[in-house]
Amino acid sequence: MKRNQWNLLAVAIMGAALLAAGLAWLGMRGRLETGESHRAGLVQELPRTTITTHGLKVVVLGKALQAQAGIRTQTLLPARYRGQAGAYGLILDPRPLLALRASYAAALGQLGVARAAATTSQREYERLRFLNRGDQNVSIKTVQAAQGAYQSDQARLAAALASVANLQQTAITQWGSVLEHWALGNTTGPLAHLFNGQDALLLVTLPAGLILPSAPPVIHVESGGSAASDIDARLVSASPQSDPSIQGETYFYLMPARQARIGMRLAVAIPLDKPTVQGAVVPASAVLWYADQAWVYLQTGADRFVRHRVSTQAPVPGGWFETDPGPGQQVVTQGAQLLLSQELLAPSASTETGEGAEEHKDQKDSGSHGADKDQDND
Incomplete structure (x- = not known):
């Protein structure tokens, strides 16, 4: 009797243990499935890249992530250059001109x-000479002294004339x-502003x-800030001076002083x-530098961005003039650095498209046919 009771108790304990193990397994499976679903959702939300036929990567970024990353684009407008x-x-220091003016004065x-x-x-000399010729009221010695004073004054006058001419x-x-006319002429001229x-x-x-063939009447001087704040300088004349550090033709221009300092x-x-030339102006905010080259990101689709090289050889107010990319294309003006980071840091998420994908597909198909042939031989 007691033995049967112990057997029943053992069976009950084993059943309870199996039930607990089953519940625990079901709970763990649910958590694993939930975690897999969550990770799958994250993978779908993460940016992806794909290889283009030209070796550049297309960054694929959904609308939600574009908003979170602060991606901003701008349509390039037609421009002429x-x-x-x-x-x-x-x-230049204007003080030598000021000193020259003072010396001239x-x-x-x-x-x-x-x-x-x-x-x-x-x-005086002519008066004394007349008196000496007339009534001889003035001695010849007095006339000679007046003549000497006159000749001395004439010499000083000639020296003064030579000094002015020099x-x-x-x-x-x-x-x-x-500038000679400005410096030695009227003080109310343009040199007064200088x-x-x-x-x-x-x-x-x-x-x-x-x-x-002729110096441009107006040139653009970089202000050190944005290109839109460049300063126009007006031609004065060709310059007889040369810059000892640079060989080339020289010209004088007059510009608003603003933040200019002597010697700058x-x-x-x-x-x-x-x-x-017809083209477009690429905003300065769109250009980023990588590997010693200038790049921009073009938006080629609702969620696709491609890196494109630009020359920056034609600076204009607001950025650079380019013929490629041209008018109508969407260029990223904010968030380009983030796109570059994603392109460089996510190579494992890349999938081939275009010619590379077709080649890869052909290789895969040929490999599978080879495997089928081996199976047939077996």
């Missing part, structure tokens, strides 16, 4: 004094005829070998007499 050359300008003052003294001594020639030799700090004098040196070197754009 005329060729230009890059050059450098040096902000002093020389003019000395010339006036010398001319007045020569005129006075000439009249300053004029020095100004022309160093600064050209236009002396009071409103304008700055820019010495522009063209690249070696670049010869222009500024990049300038020289318009060239070339045919106008």
Whole structure:
């Protein structure tokens, strides 16, 4: 009797244990299935890449992830561009012009004094000589002394005239005829803005070998900020000076001073007499640098982005002029760095398309046919 009771108790315990194990297994299976479903959902949400026929990767990014990543695009608008050359300008110190003007004013003052003294001594000499010829009221010695004073004043007048002429020639030799006229002429001219700090004098040196039939009346000076804030400089004249560090033709330009400082070197754009080219302006915010080259991301579909190389050889206000990409294409202006990171960091998620996919498919099919043939032989 007791033995039967122990047998029944053992069976009950084993049944309870099996039931608990079954429930635990079912719970674990449910959690595993839930985790797999969650991971599958994450994989679907993650960006994916695929290889193009040209070896570049297409970043596939859904609308939701585009919004989370802050991806912004802009449609490129048609633009026209005329060729230009890059050059450098040096902000000159206007004090030598100011010193030249002061020296010229002093020389003019000395010339006036010398001319007045020569005129006075000439009249005195002629008066005494007349008296000596007439009634002999004046001795010949007095006349000779007056003649000597007159000749001395004439010599001083000639020296003063030579000093003024030398300053004029020095100004022309160093600064050209236009700036010579400004510096030695009326103070109310354009040079007044230079002396009071409103304008700055820019010495522009063209690249070696670049010869222009005539200097452009206006050039664009990079301000150091955005391209849209570039400053226009107005032509003054050709310059007799040269930049010792750069070989090339030189010109004087006048520009608003703003943040310009004496001795600063500024990049300038020289318009060239070339045919106008049709294209588009790629915004500066769209360009990123990778492997020493400039790139942009083009949106080729609702969720597809392709990296595209640009030249940046034609800077314009707001960015760079390009013929490829052209007008109408969508370029990423915000979030391009994130797309580049995804392209570089997610090669394992790539799948081949185009010619590479067809080749891979052919290889796979030939491999499967070979396996079937082996099975038939078996």
